[in-house]
Amino acid sequence: MSELVLALLAGVAAGALNAIGGGGTFVALPALVAIGLPPVTANALSRVALVPGAVASAWVYRREIGQVGGASTRTLTAVSVAGGAVGAGLLLVLSASAFDTAAPWLLAFATVVLACGRRLSRVLAAALGRSVTLSPRAVLAGQFVLGMYGGYFGGAVGILMLAWWSAGLGLDAATTNPMRIAQLAAVYLSATVLFLLASDVLRHPHLLAAMLVGSVAGGYAGAHLARGLPSGLLRGAILTIAVVMTVLYFLRG
Template sequence: MSEILLALIAGVAAGTLNALGGGGTFVALPALVAVGVPPVTANASSTVALLPGTMASAWVYRRDVTPVGETSTTALTVVSAVGGGLGAVLLLALPAASFDAAVPWLLAFATAVLAFGRRLARAVSDATGRPFGLGSTAVLGGQFLLALYGGYFGGAVGIMMMALWSVGLGLDTAVSNPMRTVQIAAIYLTAAVLFLVASDALNTPWLLVAMLTGAVTGGFTGAHVARRLSARVLRGVILTTAVTMTVLYSVRSWG
């Protein structure tokens, strides 16, 4: 019962974090490993468990979703789904440790971009006299790489996604948060289907159900809370989450 309770609480926390700005995997994955689930299976199980919570958040945000620049929302979602599925295939075929060493650096870079990316983009525009921004093809290419990472590991992929949109398109993090949630759901969907078919994610059904239930609760509640926060406060929450996750994962990887 204590293991199930831990999975439930971790699910609530992870679902809430994902709704507010990302980082839920860094709660869900260690919780499953702590109760004895092998790391690769825990990674797959956490993706399956967090999918319904992310979909619950996306439902709450459905009227707030805005396009990512001039990029087609349909094309962006398809790229996310395809990349997520391919990333899941990589997780099942390759050793997870091969990506572990790069994650702290990716997080640190994404956090810096979130904090200073829009200012940097404006500075480049002022220096060149031309607006700085990524075209649709570049956005879709970047989204595919992030979705691939999201299906493979998923830790803070939403934070990295908003960093890309922030520096590449000048999008405000609070405004892009609903679209981020939709794209995370697309990544998780194809990855989760593959994990259910080809991994050991169902070997611990009660833990999975407990975490899934908590994630739905946290995802639904967290999205409602996020919609009531001012843009400035939500940006602060997202950036604080990014910094915290970068520090915690760096300590975990290098400790």
């Protein structure tokens, strides 16, 4: 019973974090490992359990999802789905240890880019005498790589998305948060299909159900909370989450 309660609470926290600024994996994954699941199984189970929460958050934001750069929303979503499926396949056939070692550094890089991305974009534009904007093809290529990362590991993939769009397109983290949530759901959804078919996630139905219920509640409540925050406060919350998750993950490693 205590394990189910821990999984439920971790799901609530992870769903809420993903809705507000990202980093839910850094709550869900350690909780499942602490319960006793092998790291790869815990990684896969957390991804499956967090899908409904991401979908619930995307539903709350459905009327506020805007286009990113010159890439259409439909095309961007298709690329996220494809990348998530490829990354999930890699998780099932490769060791996650090397990626787990690199994850804190990727998160630290993403946090710095997220904090300085728009300013960096303006500095580069001033130095070059023109705006620095990624082409639609570059946006989609980067999104595919992020989708692979999300399917393989998942930690802070939403933060990395915001950092990529901020540095490459000069977009504000608060205004692109709805699209981040929609793409997070797309990446997790494709990975989930593969995990359900090829991993041992279904051997732990009670833990999966508890975390799934928690993620839906947290994702729905977190999205409503994020919508009510002023853009400056939401931007600060997203950056704070990124910094805290970076520090915690370095301490964990």
